Amino acid sequence: MGQQADNLVSPQVQADRHVTFRIRAPKASEVTLTGDWMPQREVQKLSKDENGVWSVTVGPLAAGTAIYSFTVDGVAMADLVNPKMKLRARGSASLVNVPGDGTELWAARDVPHGNVELNWIPSKALNGETREVRVYTPPSYDKDAAKTYPILYLFHGSNDTAAGWTDVGHAHYILDNLIAQSKAVPMIVVMPFGHAVPFGGPQQNNTKVFEQYLLEDVLPVIEKQYRVTPGRENRAIAGLSMGGGQAVQIGLSHLNLFSALGVFSGAVPGDFSTRFKSLLEDPAGTNAKLKLIWIGCGKQDSLFSRSQQMADTLEAHKINHVFAPSEGLHNYANWRLYLCEMVPLLFRDGK
Amino acid sequence: MGQQADNLVSPQVQADRHVTFRIRAPKASEVTLTGDWMPQREVQKLSKDENGVWSVTVGPLAAGTAIYSFTVDGVAMADLVNPKMKLRARGSASLVNVPGDGTELWAARDVPHGNVELNWIPSKALNGETREVRVYTPPSYDKDAAKTYPILYLFHGSNDTAAGWTDVGHAHYILDNLIAQSKAVPMIVVMPFGHAVPFGGPQQNNTKVFEQYLLEDVLPVIEKQYRVTPGRENRAIAGLSMGGGQAVQIGLSHLNLFSALGVFSGAVPGDFSTRFKSLLEDPAGTNAKLKLIWIGCGKQDSLFSRSQQMADTLEAHKINHVFAPSEGLHNYANWRLYLCEMVPLLFRDGK
Numbered sequence: 001m002g003q004q005a006d007n008l009v010s011p012q013v014q015a016d017r018h019v020t021f022r023i024r025a026p027k028a029s030e031v032t033l034t035g036d037w038m039p040q041r042e043v044q045k046l047s048k049d050e051n052g053v054w055s056v057t058v059g060p061l062a063a064g065t066a067i068y069s070f071t072v073d074g075v076a077m078a079d080l081v082n083p084k085m086k087l088r089a090r091g092s093a094s095l096v097n098v099p100g101d102g103t104e105l106w107a108a109r110d111v112p113h114g115n116v117e118l119n120w121i122p123s124k125a126l127n128g129e130t131r132e133v134r135v136y137t138p139p140s141y142d143k144d145a146a147k148t149y150p151i152l153y154l155f156h157g158s159n160d161t162a163a164g165w166t167d168v169g170h171a172h173y174i175l176d177n178l179i180a181q182s183k184a185v186p187m188i189v190v191m192p193f194g195h196a197v198p199f200g201g202p203q204q205n206n207t208k209v210f211e212q213y214l215l216e217d218v219l220p221v222i223e224k225q226y227r228v229t230p231g232r233e234n235r236a237i238a239g240l241s242m243g244g245g246q247a248v249q250i251g252l253s254h255l256n257l258f259s260a261l262g263v264f265s266g267a268v269p270g271d272f273s274t275r276f277k278s279l280l281e282d283p284a285g286t287n288a289k290l291k292l293i294w295i296g297c298g299k300q301d302s303l304f305s306r307s308q309q310m311a312d313t314l315e316a317h318k319i320n321h322v323f324a325p326s327e328g329l330h331n332y333a334n335w336r337l338y339l340c341e342m343v344p345l346l347f348r349d350g351k
Numbered sequence: 352m353g354q355q356a357d358n359l360v361s362p363q364v365q366a367d368r369h370v371t372f373r374i375r376a377p378k379a380s381e382v383t384l385t386g387d388w389m390p391q392r393e394v395q396k397l398s399k400d401e402n403g404v405w406s407v408t409v410g411p412l413a414a415g416t417a418i419y420s421f422t423v424d425g426v427a428m429a430d431l432v433n434p435k436m437k438l439r440a441r442g443s444a445s446l447v448n449v450p451g452d453g454t455e456l457w458a459a460r461d462v463p464h465g466n467v468e469l470n471w472i473p474s475k476a477l478n479g480e481t482r483e484v485r486v487y488t489p490p491s492y493d494k495d496a497a498k499t500y501p502i503l504y505l506f507h508g509s510n511d512t513a514a515g516w517t518d519v520g521h522a523h524y525i526l527d528n529l530i531a532q533s534k535a536v537p538m539i540v541v542m543p544f545g546h547a548v549p550f551g552g553p554q555q556n557n558t559k560v561f562e563q564y565l566l567e568d569v570l571p572v573i574e575k576q577y578r579v580t581p582g583r584e585n586r587a588i589a590g591l592s593m594g595g596g597q598a599v600q601i602g603l604s605h606l607n608l609f610s611a612l613g614v615f616s617g618a619v620p621g622d623f624s625t626r627f628k629s630l631l632e633d634p635a636g637t638n639a640k641l642k643l644i645w646i647g648c649g650k651q652d653s654l655f656s657r658s659q660q661m662a663d664t665l666e667a668h669k670i671n672h673v674f675a676p677s678e679g680l681h682n683y684a685n686w687r688l689y690l691c692e693m694v695p696l697l698f699r700d701g702k
Contacts, residue, residue: 007551027424029378073378077428081441081551083512090432092443108471108481118467118517120459130459142576145496161434166469200358200432225493 008053010079011068011096018059019096021068023080026052028072035068036331037061040302043071063100064333065168069093086168087161089199095168106170106336111180112139116172121221125213131193133218134162135226136172138179138186148227150234150347151188153214154339155243158267162193168332174339185347188226192218194243206242211250215257233291236346238262240335241303245269248310252276260292260346264338265330268306273313280317292345293321296338298328359404359432362419362447369410370447372419374431377403379423386419387682388412391653394422414451415684416519420444437519438512440550446519457521457687462531463490467523472572476564482544484569485513486577487523489530489537499578501585501698502539504565504609505690506594509618513544519683525690536698539577543569545594557593562601566608584642587697589613591686592654596620599661603627611643611697615689616681619657624664631668643696644672647689649679 010022021033023046031054032043046054054070067086069076078085079094086093100107117135122128138149154171156164165171171189178184196209228234237258239247244266251261269275279286293314297307304325311323324341328334361373372384374397382405383394397405405421418437420427429436430445437444451458468486473479489500505522507515516522522540529535547560579585588609590598595617602612620626630637644665648658655676662674675692679685 009551023426025424025426027380028426072423072426073376075374075376075379075423075428075431077426077431078443080426080428083438083440083443083550085436085438085443087434087436089434092429092434092436108473110473113471116469118469118523120464120523122459122461172469172471199434200360 008081010081011094013096013098014059016059017061017063017098018057019061019098020055020057021046021070021079022053022055023070023072024051024053025072028054030073032071033058033068034071035066036329037066037333039300039329046070061096061098062333063098063104064106064336065095065097065170067093067095067168067332087163089159089161089195091159105177105340106174107177108173109177109180111176113176114138114141114172114179116166119222119225121217123213123217125209125217126196132162133193133222134166134191135222136166136175136189136191137226138175138188140186141227145227148229149186149188150236151190151223151226151228152236152238152343152346153190153192153219153247155192155194155239155246157194157239157241157243159199160194162191165191169336169339171339174336175343178340178343183344187347188228190218190222194239194246207246207249210246211253214250215254219257232257233259234347236260236262236292238264238294238342239266240264240338241330242267248272252279255279255289259290260294261290262292262294262338262342263296263307263310264335265297265301265303266295266307266310267303268310270306272310280313280319283318287320290320291349292342293319294324294338294342294345295321296324296326296334296341298326298330298334300328301330301334303330361430361432362445364447364449365410367410368412368414368449369408370412370449371406371408372397372421372430373404373406374421374423375402375404376423379405381424383422384409384419385422386417387680388417388684390651390680397421412447412449413684414449414455415457415687416446416448416521418444418446418519418683438514440510440512440546442510456528456691457525458528459524460528460531462527464527465489465492465523465530467517470573470576472568474564474568476560476568477547483513484544484573485517485542486573487517487526487540487542488577489526489539491537492578496578499580500537500539501587502541502574502577502579503587503589503694503697504541504543504570504598506543506545506590506597508545508590508592508594510550511545513542516542520687520690522690525687526694529691529694534695538698539579541569541573545590545597558597558600561597562604565601566605570608583608584610585698587611587613587643589615589645589693590617591615592681593618599623603630606630606640610641611645612641613643613645613689613693614647614658614661615686616648616652616654617646617658617661618654619661621657623661631664631670634669638671641671642700643693644670645675645689645693645696646672647675647677647685647692649677649681649685651679652681652685654681
């Protein structure tokens with residue numbers, strides 16, 4: 001059922017990092033490819049051979065895991081023969097791994113691996129829905145039943161799922177590698193599903209319902225079940241795109257809970273400067289509470305101005321922060337790098 | 352990218368368990384639906400409205416999680432707006448949850464939940480590939496760091512993935528519920544990816560390479576990392592379809608390792624009676640070693656004769672076994688039930 005039993009290979013990654021994408025669609029009249037390495041709305045046309053197989057070769061692509069999909073006569077779809085999927089709230093796509101030289105922090109390297117647990121938590125905020133949360137525990141977690149760990153809440157973007165930060169972001173490998181190099185403190189990372197309101201419908205209340213879900217359902221259950229070091233100084237919150245906006249809103253509204261904030265290509269609220277007026281007007285108090293505000297965004301990202309404005313506002317009010325503009329687009333290639341940069345700065349002065 | 356930003360809803364599950372499936376494909380000339388509740392090769396035709404949306408309503412479906420896909424002008428694809436996917440080695444499909452009355456053993460109920468861990472194990476048998484293994488630990492696992500548990504190795508079928516037994520089979524909920532009702536011994540369940548040889552190419556050696564991967568890479572790493580009660584009497588092996596064949600082959604070839612075998616709609620080797628001649632001809636010895644052989648299959652399943660033959664052969668040789676033919680097809684609706692029936696019989700006389 002639904003199976004393509006032929007030998008069609010897609011994607012095919014060559015040693016020089018060129019990649020050939022193929023789809024069998026004999027009756028189609030137009031097939032295009034979109035990839036997260038391309039600027040928005042750009043597409044590549046595929047051409048058809050005598051067997052009804054459409055193909056295109058692109059590259060060289062950057063080493064890493066990239067997202068792509070086909071559009072066949074106007075219908076966007078994943079690669080039909082590739083098992084590696086980028087799950088989405090709507091319109092799941094495919095993943096292609098382009099190997100690097102093996103030294104990348106996001107690669108599966110020969111170091112002790114932590115685990116990612118799929119934790120199913122029934123939620124009161126979501127009318128009893130039992131929903132998956134992904135939880136990374138560091139390699140040492142099972143070794144010493146008395147040891148506790150600081151905790152990072154890490155959010156995905158719009159139309160992503162709880163699987164995004166591991167399947168595409170390789171957050172688990174990044175943590176493994178940084179911990180192995182003693183560049184990061186061993187920590188727990190919690191990756192919930194950020195669409196509290198069904199994606200596709202009105203989204204106005206999503207952050208509000210998500211906040212309730214996070215603080216009333218996820219946080220108490222996780223911090224009871226795992227060995228989490230107590231106290232706000234051991235709790236960080238971060239996210240990408242929509243999740244960056246959620247991290248800003250929830251984090252800065254609950255400095256009693258969080259002491260560090262990461263915003264990756266964030267959908268920072270447009271009214272940031274008025275919404276957080278009281279924090280901005282008390283730099284001494286805010287700086288004492290927030291050990292880290294880390295903001296990263298690609299200069300070619302359509303959300304770049306939001307990060308720039310947030311950084312400018314913080315600067316104007318003498319709120320300590322790190323602003324790390326980079327090259328590049330709105331994609332996991334950047335978000336992996338931002339995680340690599342931010343994580344070493346977390347929980348450094350402990351207790 | 353790849354996102355359908357409109358408000359199309361699919362699947363739409365009604366209270367009477369009728370389900371409407373929809374896909375937007377304005378330029379298509381024929382769209383059909385296949386579902387794992389239908390006999391093989393049967394399809395339902397969809398009809399198109401003035402907006403280019405194709406739809407069909409079917410049902411009532413049985414309560415449970417079913418698999419379906421669309422075929423648009425000959426191209427089989429998942430539902431484009433449904434985030435719940437049945438991942439496959441090739442040709443991923445979609446999932447629809449049809450709620451029951453909440454008392455089903457495979458449902459998420461208000462009982463203590465175990466965890467499913469995504470464990471990435473580098474494999475020597477697979478040329479260094481780091482591959483996901485899913486590991487269920489029971490609810491009590493983190494409570495007592497001295498307690499050890501018996502272990503079940505549980506395999507999926509052809510063109511499935513390591514996610515199948517949880518995403519579709521709900522093995523974690525089944526274990527949670529059986530343990531909560533004291534109907535099953537708390538146990539660890541290991542769910543590896545069964546395509547050792549890439550699916551789509553020649554499959555002759557798959558079981559052989561998978562056996563090496565399982566016994567040399569997965570088993571030693573898992574049993575070192577988790578608190579597993581030592582000894583063959585605390586180790587069971589089971590699988591569905593192709594995985595049933597793997598369980599038969601690997602289990603019966605390694606009675607030094609395994610003491611219980613489950614075969615669900617299994618691709619039992621055609622030469623079963625000659626391949627395992629020495630076991631069959633020593634019923635006293637074999638019965639002393641094998642505490643359980645559990646065989647289930649749907650009578651409408653095209654593989655039914657394989658299970659029947661295996662059961663007949665065991666019967667003829669006076670090898671103890673349970674044969675539980677059921678109604679139904681080659682699908683997870685049956686495999687969930689079989690797991691519910693087999694798991695309570697495992698590890699009953701402990702030590």
